[in-house]
Amino acid sequence: MRINCEVQVNNRKLPSLNISNKRGGTRSSLGIGRHPGSKADVSSLFIHLCTAQHKLGTKYKVGGNIEAVFTKFVAEGKFTIRFKEPSHDLCVKADPVLAKTFLQTLKQGIQNKDIEKLRLSNLNPVKQSQVEKPMTxxxxxxxxxxxxxxxxxxxxxxxxxxxxxxxxxxxxxxxxxxxxxxxxxxxxxxxxxxxxxxxxxxxxxxxxxxxxxxxxxxxxxxxxxxxxxxxxxxxxxxxxxxxxxxxxxxxxxxxxxxxxxxxxxxxxxxxxxxxxxxxxxxxxxxxxxxxxxxxxxxxxxxxxxxxxxxxLVTNNITGVPRLKEITSAYCVQRGLRPTAADIPATLVDYLQAWCKCGCGRICYETHILACISLxxxxxxxxxxxxxxxxTSAPALAVLCSQKCFDKCFKR
Ligand SMILES: [Zn+2]
Missing domain, CATH: 3.80.10.10 (Ribonuclease Inhibitor)
Incomplete structure (x- = not known):
């Protein structure tokens, strides 16, 4: 398991020596693994931090050496691992999915569960491409x-x-x-x-x-x-x-x-x-x-x-609109958006097929289709x-009533 991320290493002893810790994150490759051939046990697990300047990397022991793991902001891909020795905090910023997978592997490692089944790194030095910023x-x-x-x-x-x-x-x-x-x-x-x-x-x-x-x-x-x-x-x-x-x-x-x-x-x-x-x-x-x-x-x-x-193109006003049209127009006008969980899926599609008259009224099948000057x-x-x-062009408009049609053609 190895992730490309940004890591800030905070030495907890530095502030007591009056040295600032603020260096900002460095593009790094953070691995969790064990040396090939070593015992499949938490005692042989390491967290391996490599950067472009230090491709060989620093190895932190996992077994009995992790004081805390802070995961409050893991949904944003941020977490911190606090080691006992050396007294370093690794503040990590990665892709949220990768961050969660990394922490899951670490958790299983700490619990000493099925370590031979974990996807682990072999702790070899990393390549340049592994410590470069991901291409966007x-x-x-x-x-x-x-x-x-x-x-x-x-x-x-x-x-x-x-x-x-x-x-x-x-x-x-x-x-x-x-x-x-x-x-x-x-x-x-x-x-x-x-x-x-x-x-x-x-x-x-x-x-x-x-x-x-x-x-x-x-x-x-x-x-x-x-x-x-x-x-x-x-x-x-x-x-x-x-x-x-x-x-x-x-x-x-x-x-x-x-x-x-x-x-x-x-x-x-x-x-x-x-x-x-x-x-x-x-x-x-x-x-x-x-x-x-x-x-x-x-x-x-x-x-x-x-x-x-x-x-006039077609006049589809033949009588009183159907109940389906009236209720659908009501839903649209009131901003109600029923989903397939509330009403049949075919009705959801029907609901979206509304047209609006120039007067603002919502229409379905019952309307007059006319070519107006827009x-x-x-x-x-x-x-x-x-x-x-x-400044005007012919436009195919949906009109809700004879009244709106007459208005367009100023009869
Ligand atoms: Zn109208």
């Missing part, structure tokens, strides 16, 4: 640099792989638990695996200049739907975007320029944190009317036909559209 950023710009036989460092937070003709998002990339920013632009990726939705820290996903014609609705569910801030899908030849895009509740920036999109999902209006929407050079004939509920900084719809004729100046402070004097 990796940029790959050529095929030769792309790791094929070696793994990606587990500690990566930023990964950029550009111009290497990568044709899929590999499992080992999805498994990088600390990854915050993934840039796979300028490759030949054809499909996004649905498993990407399990990535738990990803805030930025750059996929421009690939060949992704469409995306599975599952991609924008899961943990990803809460973490993603930036999504760049520009220049992919994309014809369709899934309605689940509206579940990316923390999305701030969406770039979908240079695709073949004719329409955008109505759920876009649910992205209330969105500030930048660039959808230039597509085939958009209209915008989603739900955009009227957003207040953005920039909207770029330059190079789109935006040619849909204004007026004043984009009210939606964004900076606007890019084909004609300089034009």
């Amino acid at each position: 950023k990796l940029i790959i710009r050529s095929k030769q640099e792309y790791p094929i036989t070696t793994a990606f460092p587990y500690s990566l937070e930023i990964l950029k792989v550009n111009n290497v003709e990568l044709n899929r998002v590999e499992k080992r990339i999805i498994k990088l638990k600390k990854l915050k920013s993934l840039d796979l632009s300028h490759n030949t990726i054809k499909e996004l695996p649905a498993t990407i939705s399990v990535m738990c820290c990803l805030t930025e996903l750059h996929l421009s200049f690939n060949h992704i014609p469409n995306i599975s609705p599952q991609v924008f569910t899961g943990r990803l739907s809460h973490t993603l801030h930036l999504l760049d899908l520009s220049y992919n030849g994309m014809e369709y975007l899934p309605h689940t895009l509206g579940r990316l509740c923390n999305l701030v920036s969406l770039k979908i320029d240079g695709n073949k999109l004719r329409k955008l999902p109505a759920s876009l209006g649910k992205l209330t944190r969105m500030k930048y929407l660039t959808a230039s050079n597509n085939n958009l004939v209209e915008l989603p009317g739900s955009l009227m509920h957003l207040r953005m900084d920039t909207v770029d719809v330059f190079g789109n036909p935006l040619s849909s004729p204004l007026g 004043n984009l100046k009210l939606v964004a402070s900076a606007l890019a559209i084909d004609t300089a004097f034009q």
